[in-house]
Amino acid sequence: MISTRGRYALRLMIDLAMQDTDKYTPLKDISKRQGISEKYMEIIIKQLVKHKLIHGLRGKGGGYRLIRSTADYPVGEILEAVGEQLAPVSCLLPEAEPCDRESVCPTIAMWKKFDKLSHDFFYGITLADLAET
Amino acid sequence: MISTRGRYALRLMIDLAMQDTDKYTPLKDISKRQGISEKYMEIIIKQLVKHKLIHGLRGKGGGYRLIRSTADYPVGEILEAVGEQLAPVSCLLPEAEPCDRESVCPTIAMWKKFDKLSHDFFYGITLADLAET
DNA sequence: TACAAACCTATTAGAATAATATGTTTATGA
């Protein structure tokens, strides 16, 4: 299940998408609007910066800003940036070591099929779809 | 992500499906074949019994047996029986209290769509599909 | 140069996971 970390990341990105994209929005404003602890938001937004989804500007008048146009942010990328796993089982994670039971595993085909389904679903929806209101 | 609990439950059910369905199979045999700790298996199989997916017979000569034909066991039901959540977010769980942000939530439609997708997927595959080898 | 903002590091309470350990009860079959 997607935890609050992933859900907050989405709300954060949607909030940013609805601001004037020329300006930098302070985290304080976002957390106030969303009613989420600023300190916890910091942890989440840090990961979005690290993954080059948004840009942070320090100092007075600073804040955060989107880098791309909203249609170029797949939901899946946002979720994965903050550490949410889209794979249904651990053996399908990129960092997983090869499983020696794979050749006899009766369920691997099912998991792979669902993995593709999830991936296609969450990469087929973008921030533009969510923030169009 | 589906944890070992859910994956072991599936392996357990597939193992049972491949045994003679007239006889009772001791957990000891299953755990030996699957290479999984018998004691941990006990915890899992207890939940399958509680949810009426299998039947346990005590005493010498006892063990566990399927109740239905393999095509009548959707994978989703097996996973849910051992506590795996198919819903992508907690607010879509049956026991979730109504969310006051739902009317303004820009993501709820997406989660609901994915929830249906997952449900349809895992209830569209049965034990018969997995154990046909 | 004061201030506002991003950025950094550490700590914590609570819950879940994946087990292990030690029994008790029940029914069979030798």
Add this chain to the structure above:
DNA sequence: TCATAAACATATTATTCTAATAGGTTTGTA
């Protein structure tokens, strides 16, 4: 009939994850 094999029951544990909180440092601007 009674030892035995099996399900069933309850408790404990180490580890990891989650969702925060706390306090500090750096940077840029008005």
